[in-house]
Structures are given as C-alpha cells and as structure tokens.
Amino acid sequence: MNMNEPDSIVSARGLRKRFGDRSAVDGIDFEIKRGRCFGFLGPNGAGKTTTLRMLLGLSPMSAGSLTVFGLPIPEQARVVRARVGIVPQADNLDPDFSVAENLEIYAAYFGIPKQLAAPRIERLLEFAALTERRTAKVDTLSGGMKRRLIIARALINEPELVVLDEPTTGLDPQARHIIWGRLAELRANGTTLILTTHYMEEAERLCDELIIMDHGRILDQGSPGELIARHVEAEVIEVRGERSVLFEPIARDCGCRLERMGTSLYCYTNAAGALIAHLQATPGMVFLHRPAGLEDVFLKLTGRELRD
Amino acid sequence: MTAWSLPKLRPDALAVWRRNVLVWRKLIGPALLMNFGEPAIYLLGLGFGLGGFVGNMSGMPYLAFLASGIIASSAMTTASFEGMYSVFTRMVPQRTYEAILATPLEVDDIVAGEMLWCATKSLTSGVAILIVATMLGVVHGWQALWAIPAVFLTGLCFAGPAIVMSALGSSYDFFNYYFVLVVTPMFMLSGVFYPIDTLPHVMQGLVHILPLTHAVELIRPLVTGQALTQPITNIAVLAAYALATYYLAVVLVRRRMLV
Numbered sequence: 001m002n003m004n005e006p007d008s009i010v011s012a013r014g015l016r017k018r019f020g021d022r023s024a025v026d027g028i029d030f031e032i033k034r035g036r037c038f039g040f041l042g043p044n045g046a047g048k049t050t051t052l053r054m055l056l057g058l059s060p061m062s063a064g065s066l067t068v069f070g071l072p073i074p075e076q077a078r079v080v081r082a083r084v085g086i087v088p089q090a091d092n093l094d095p096d097f098s099v100a101e102n103l104e105i106y107a108a109y110f111g112i113p114k115q116l117a118a119p120r121i122e123r124l125l126e127f128a129a130l131t132e133r134r135t136a137k138v139d140t141l142s143g144g145m146k147r148r149l150i151i152a153r154a155l156i157n158e159p160e161l162v163v164l165d166e167p168t169t170g171l172d173p174q175a176r177h178i179i180w181g182r183l184a185e186l187r188a189n190g191t192t193l194i195l196t197t198h199y200m201e202e203a204e205r206l207c208d209e210l211i212i213m214d215h216g217r218i219l220d221q222g223s224p225g226e227l228i229a230r231h232v233e234a235e236v237i238e239v240r241g242e243r244s245v246l247f248e249p250i251a252r253d254c255g256c257r258l259e260r261m262g263t264s265l266y267c268y269t270n271a272a273g274a275l276i277a278h279l280q281a282t283p284g285m286v287f288l289h290r291p292a293g294l295e296d297v298f299l300k301l302t303g304r305e306l307r308d
Numbered sequence: 309m310t311a312w313s314l315p316k317l318r319p320d321a322l323a324v325w326r327r328n329v330l331v332w333r334k335l336i337g338p339a340l341l342m343n344f345g346e347p348a349i350y351l352l353g354l355g356f357g358l359g360g361f362v363g364n365m366s367g368m369p370y371l372a373f374l375a376s377g378i379i380a381s382s383a384m385t386t387a388s389f390e391g392m393y394s395v396f397t398r399m400v401p402q403r404t405y406e407a408i409l410a411t412p413l414e415v416d417d418i419v420a421g422e423m424l425w426c427a428t429k430s431l432t433s434g435v436a437i438l439i440v441a442t443m444l445g446v447v448h449g450w451q452a453l454w455a456i457p458a459v460f461l462t463g464l465c466f467a468g469p470a471i472v473m474s475a476l477g478s479s480y481d482f483f484n485y486y487f488v489l490v491v492t493p494m495f496m497l498s499g500v501f502y503p504i505d506t507l508p509h510v511m512q513g514l515v516h517i518l519p520l521t522h523a524v525e526l527i528r529p530l531v532t533g534q535a536l537t538q539p540i541t542n543i544a545v546l547a548a549y550a551l552a553t554y555y556l557a558v559v560l561v562r563r564r565m566l567v
Binding site: 019056058059060078079081082086088090091092093094095096097101105106108109110111154157 | 310311320323326327330331334402403404406407408409410411412413414565566567
C-alpha cells in the first residue's frame, strides 16, 4: 500500500449526471474508506448504477469531482480499473469460451502473463466451486454458477477494490448465501467492497456503511444500526388481514406510528408489550412482532409507491 | 476527455484481436470450408462457364481477371460481415465489450482490435482464393504474394465503416441498408467482373471514389503479373478510408457504450 494514498479509497464531491433534462445523479458527496463494505441502497432508478459507472470512468460525469485511490477520474480511469474488480448487474460472460477460458481471456485483457495467471485461475475456480466445471460452456451453468464465475473473474487482477452491481439479484436463497459467504471472505482479507442492492437483508449482513439514495440524491448515510436507530422505532407489529382495521384506533391511542399497506397495518413503537397483550387477547388477529430493520428505514425514506 | 478525443493506438488492442483468433480456432473447420469452398465454386462456375464466352479481358484470360477481382471483393465482404454481424453481436446482445471495458482496455483498443481481426479474416479468405487461383493456373509468379498485405489493407479499409454501422445499428436488419446501398453497388461497379474503362466517362470518375476500385487496381496486377498503374494513390486511398473510419467508429462506439 502506497503511504501517500489517503485512507479514503473513493472520494466524490458534487457528483452529477444528467440525461437530457433529467438528473440521474443530482450532486452527491461521499467518501469510502479502505477495507470497508460500502453499500448503495435505493429503489430502481435511484442513480446507483450510474454512480458506479462514473466511479469507473465508464460514464462521463456532468459535473463534480471524483478520485479513486487518490487518482482523478476520468483521467486516470485506466490505471484505476487495473486495480479494481467489477461485477456487473447483467451476466456478460463470454459465451464463446469455457469456464476456465473465461478467466484466461480476462487475465489477458489485464495483461497478466500466462505463468502468473495459471495458478490464480486454479485458486479462483476453487473459490467459485467451479473446478469440476472448468471445461463447461458458460451457457450450461446455472444462474448461481454464472454469478460465482463473474465474481471469480472480477478477482483475476487481485483487486484492492471490488465493485458489485446487484450481485445476487435473481438468485435462489442457496446461491445467495454462497455469494454472501464469498463476499464476507473477501472483506475479511482486507478487500474494499462497494455494492448496490435493493435487498435489505444483503445490505444489513454485508455493509459496514450505507447510503440510501433516491431520485439521484442521498437521503441518509450511516451504518445499518445507526440508520435504524435514527429513523424508526425499535419494534414493529405487523397486523394482517381485514381485522387489522379494528386494531388501528387502539394502536393510535398507544402512540404508535402507523402505516397501512393493502390490508396490512404496520405499527412502529418503542413499547410493544401492551399492544401484544391486547392482540393476543383478541381472537382471530394475525400478527407478526419483530425488531425494526433496514427495510422499515428504506420504506420510510423512499415511500411505498411502486417503482419501475 | 470527450467522445471526440483522438483515439490512442496501444498494443492492448492485440488482446481483443487474440480473443477473436481463439474463438475462430474453435470453429476452424466450417471457416476454412467457407474460405476455400465458396471461391472455388465461383471461379470454376463463372470463370470456366462464362469465361468460355468472354475469352480474354484486359489482356488476360477471364478466369485470371475474375480471380484477381474476387480476391479484392472477398476482402471487402469478409471484413463487412465480420464488422457488422459479429461486432454487433459482441457489442449488444453478448455484452462482450461491456465485460472488456471493465478491464483497463478502452473503446480505442476494442475498435482497433476488431479492425485488425476483420482484416485478418479478409486475409484468410484472400489467401484461400489465391491458393485456389494458383491451382487453376492463373497466378503469375511470386510477386503475387504482395497481394497479401494489399488484402489486409483492404480488410482494414472496410472494417471501419462496418463497425460504424454496428455502432449505429439497432438490430441486424439495419445492416441490409449498408449491403444493398454500399457493398453490392461496389461489388458490381468497381471492376471486379469487367474493366471500369468500359463505363461511361463520368462513372469512371465516380467509381474512383469507391475504395474497392482502388483495391482491385492494386491487387489485380499483383496477382496476374501486370504493371501497377497508380499504387501510391491506391494505398493512400485505402489507408485514408481505414484511418478516417477508425476514428469515426471509435467516436460512435464511445457514444453508444459510455453513457
């Protein structure tokens, strides 16, 4: 590690991206510290992917300044990309090659000599649990295998920073847990991770620090715990079904913050005891009592209307 | 740095070229069949069949005239097909360029690598026809080997505009415009099948704007052992088309990929 390099690995000031008269990213500032896992959380169209693309010099910025490893973007984007691993949102493995060949050809793009690449490829196949499938064509792989291969491919240049755009979207729970395990492994080895997601569980598990974005702006920033403490009450009681209407005045009297979503009623409170007792005493009430989570913060900050 | 900045030529482009060579090697059987089979049928059918009626053309047997013209025109069609259908496939549905751009490589390198690859494919097809023509006894002497770099340059010259079309295209159907309006007219007008001095005077001036005319003028004498008429002009025109369309292709691919 270069001693002149700042502890912050990414620094963005007034970062802005316009498409015509629409602002996809509307003047945002953030710092990302070395060795952390940093998440961008937001609904579709919030500006997460555009922010990542600007970070890598793959999308010209409309205004602002940006440095990665202390190097200015886009001027030094080539040098930066040589030290970064990128996991794209859509699968873009090379269908003309086998699993192992995908890693070989990617090593060649980075200019990594064959002798150096060969042992790395063995390690990465192991890491992705794809050693057995090394000669398979990529279109015969399952969704989870493809994702693992894409993550392995992003590590071919032994990056200091790995950028992941929705790494587990569309995967089944088993595949998702494997990916989470691999990402935790990377982070434990000191690799800085930046990821976008709209899975709260993923953000809560993996991220040390989060930005919640919407409409190109940062709504808030902090650790998952800080964000929960700052924005929502400690507990939630979710009352389901038509009968939840009967419970609404009682919850209101107890000072709950209420939100209705279809036939479900969400009661946010710091003192659930009395309400729970009441619900248990009322026959036919279906309810769920749980600690408040990131999802509650997210919905409070970005609203409940549908996004496309 | 904007979409219009001048591209930089770097050895990194060879990584993209090498990728395509590796894929081509996997499908070498059908590729070689195409390279040898098609011109052999063309030359046998047209050269012997039509040649019997035509006799000599521009002071050489029609088979020699046709073979040397087809070496040039196949460089054009090969590079055009590769630069449109294959490049578009890698750029759009297959997302290969997106994956490559996540490495230190840039659009400059991708387009340069693809142009080199298109020209390499032109080369394989040109060499195949040259071998077939040699076996048919119409190639005159070792100077014919100079046709090989000329075919490569022709390939570069047609790779550029094809990649421009890929960068502009929304689907494969879009390429029909280019084939019908550009490739086919050139194929018919640039002296592949008959000497251009049989065209009306005005047309002769016009066809000299077309790069294929210059490719034919350069390659035919090399293959058939005649004197070159204006080799410097021919090379300059082909190189100018290659460079100008390289620049334009880089700009347009940047505008498509880097948004």
